[in-house]
Amino acid sequence: MAGGHILVVEDNPADVFLIRETIEASGIKVPIHIVKDGEEATRFFDNADSDDSAPCPSLVILDINLPKKHGIQVLQHLRRSHRCRGASVIVVSTSTAAKDREDVILNGADAYFCKPSKYDDFLKLADLIREWFPKTTK
């Protein structure tokens, strides 16, 4: 399918709601898919590979502490997918540790966003979304 899609991999509904608001705030109007654990995420990429009509995301917003499969595994799976490997990935996490940030960048994430505890700070994720959403498919 042409045109961009955004895949949100996030198990916490509270954060899903906030991420939806930031996507809206970014002004990017594309279909948004939500999956709630790591296995659902890898299945999403496998479906895209096996079915050309299935959606393939241009941008993935990926939580790192996920049920069933860790975010890093999801990231590695994505980078091996035929159709979806080129997607931009913004990792969203609670961790402020430099090591965690390094880990996800080394595993192929494009950006790292530390989830803040103030609404206005959370909205800054919109800047990253605008920055990393592929311009050609906008």
Added chain:
Amino acid sequence: MTAQALKALIHLRNGSDQEGREILDALPVALYLTDAEGRLTYFNAAAVKLSGRTPQLGVDQWCVTWKILLADGTPLPHDQCPMAVALKGGEIAEGMEYLAERPDGTLFWFTPYPAVLRDEQGRITHGINLLVDITSRKFEQNQAAQAALLLSAIVDSSDDAIISKDLNGTITSWNKSAERLFGYTAEEIIGRPVTLLIPSDRQQEEPRIIARLKAGERVDHFETIRRRKDGSLLDISLTISPVRNARGIIIGASKIARDITERRRAEAEILRANRDLEQFAFSASHDLQEPLRGLKIYSELLARRYSSKLDGQALEFLGHLRAGATRMEVLVSDLLAYTQISKREEPEMVDANATLTIVLESLAGSIAESGARIDSGPLPVVPMHAAHLQQLFQNLIGNAIKYRSPERKPEIHVAAESQSDGWTIAVIDNGIGIAPEYKEKVFGLFKRLHSNEEYSGTGIGLAICQRIVAQYDGRIWVDSEPGQGSAFRFTIPRSRDGGGSHSGC
């Protein structure tokens, strides 16, 4: 005593020779004579003195003494006393030692020298006995024997292995605990080299120990590893002292070895438990942040988007909710900071003057707001992680500003004092001070002296300071005059090699 001499003595005694009689009476040795039946015919003054009684001539038989005991304390029947035996034709072994009791109950030791005199037909005509007082010699012997017995009882009953060796390192004694600890019996090991007990990678310890002993030095609580007979290793603490002979020359060493395997195990256990606890506190505070973030951000959204739809009390409740969430956020992040203090890497040398400047910059807001005046003397370069020193200054100066007196502007003085083993750094303020009963408590985790309305805080700041200082083997304390101000002081040792005082051995 030859028969000749005896005869001479008896003649002396029987003769009318006054001078001879006086000589016998004046002899310093107890002496008495008997007839063939053993009835006393003469005793001298020394005999009265020794036996403690005046015998009746012609009545008392065999002995001058009141009661005789054998060396083991069993009473000897009177007719078996040495003189009786001799008069009955028996033999008394030379140098026998007897114990006797005087009528007043006191005891004395003596060696008897009984002899008999015979006529031409070989019939016994007289008996003579000399009693030599050996009490003082026996007493000394006893003293020495008792001291030796006591010492060996102590050595034998000690839980510590007690070993002695000569200066060649040959084992010369070995107590029961040494047998238990090392597995060798005394018979097996005495005469063998002490290096038998030393693991091969520690053999160099022995020449060093010997060198120190030869110099007359004692080796105290040297913690090392030794090898048992079965080859297994054990942690021990050794105290080794030179042993000198009567002329003061060092001839060997005594070695006390204490099994510290159990202590080592307990120490490792505590260390592990502490690490687990740290890990737990870290995980807990880390994981608490996540739900807290949701609580905070949604209470904020509620306030932003639905304030107009809420009545006064609902808004008040929401305010409490948000304040609680914010307070908990600070608590959790402080707790996280507390668990992350560790000195796993070797500290760098950090210039405390530069660190203070950085801290004062970050406190610029509250300094300006409170009108605080802060000055400092010259500060040292200390072996610490910069972040740790920064946190110490931040918390101590931050507290000095926070707990200021409502009556005056805060004046804060930072100073350092050099000591032989390190530095004492002080942060002195003119704030509200701390009552004496809280001087220790303020360093405890979550210990707060004020309500949140009076002074906000989590009660972790000083606990963090305490923990940082402890990491460097220093200490922190406060001196305070309530209402006048507080002086927080902490020490940072020059060298952090605190436990290595035995490295020479």
